[in-house]
Amino acid sequence: MVHWPRWRPDCTARQTGACTRREDAMVNRIPTLRQRRLGAELRRMREQAGFGGSHLARLLGVTPALVTQMENGKTGISVERLREIAAACMCANEPLIDALADTVMGNDKGAWWEEYRGSLSENFLEVAEIESHARAISLYTMAFIPGLLQTEAYTSAIFGRSYPPLPRHSVELRTAFRMQRQHILRSGDLPYSAYIHEAALRMQFSGAKVQAEQLGALITASEQPNISVQVVLFDVDMIPLPNENFTYLEGPVQELDTVQADSGVGNFLFDAPAHTARFRSLLAQIDSAALPVDESRDFIRSIKKDMESKYV
Known part of the structure; x- marks a missing residue:
């Protein structure tokens, strides 16, 4: 399915x-x-x-x-x-x-995301629901900084670039929802591994200043004990991937793992054993190709410095 x-x-x-x-x-x-x-x-x-x-x-x-x-x-x-x-x-x-x-x-009645039912599509609510029950999260992204690590200004800039353009109140609603999703990382209990392509680090959605601030927040987040951030460089010889961005969410047992993949037409969820095994294999290959954590943090600092030079 x-x-x-x-x-x-x-x-x-x-x-x-x-x-x-x-x-x-x-x-x-x-x-x-x-x-x-x-x-x-x-x-x-x-x-x-x-x-x-x-x-x-x-x-x-x-x-x-x-x-x-x-x-x-x-x-x-x-x-x-x-x-x-x-x-x-x-x-x-x-x-x-x-x-x-x-x-x-289990009973999610009264969960925080229910406040948004009727205001946001089911895709938004389902992402929050599945994240809240995950035992660990790993992801790969080429286009954006991961949603759970985004600054408010960066998130607002992304939604503000939607096409056709969204009304201002819709941008604000989506931004507030994404900021609230980030609460699951603040306790420090959820292991979170982000593999970020260099393209996402350099992509600007609202100028160099917003991007530099976002990179600074990413560096700070990467220093938390439950958060790992590793960079995949442009010159890495990668195998073709089925999606530019995907998230692997571990369940209480491997049979209940789920993969969420983003596309231009919405979110797709994969749970068949063959599919989840494929994405686990992809994550292992990405991990072997990515910079180590410390080198990744230094690399992000270098891009941040370059961004800052463009507006200082």
Whole structure:
């Protein structure tokens, strides 16, 4: 699965009488990204057992429609139902089952990004949601300084360069949202590794002064114990990459890792094992080609000095 669809809730699960009280309570709730991911993992579990939806429904004593709804994220499930499905599908991966159980029990109701629902697109909210549950984040970027390390002026300049142009209030809203996303790094608990191409360090969106200030903030961030910044130079012989910018978000178990890739038409999410394995391999190759952390910091300082010479 590449990009999770957005589903509308319905009440079929309640009508079957097969759901527990917890499942009933979730029927009318708009599925979150994590709930849709849970459904995708249930589908993957069934397919690995070689079962069709109708066969699994017979094993569970429910209708095929309910199985489809659970796998599409339309209907929430209880931990008991999750373990029943795992047993029926002969899944012996206890760490994965436990991680999925935590997803079932998790509740993002009242999360800070919900304040922006109806004002920003789902793409923005999903990025914040998936970041908030990541155990570690690694990324590669060619075009921009990573969003979680951007200054407010730099972020505002990027959104201000959108085409067609955004209204001023939309630029301010997007900027405020990105600044609030950065809170996950301030505790120092989340490991964050950024591989930044030299092009992103030199790209200017609002003049040399804004860029120099951004590079200074990047240097400061790189000195935090949980943040690693490494530079990929222009003269590095790199393999072609599928995306200019991608982020690898580690889940509680490797099976729940996710890759978010940016493109000109929006965000794409990859969670199939073959896809995540590919991006892990790409990150390993990028890591081997990038400057070490200390040399990267010195290199960023040299570009910052060059930027400062243009406006001093």
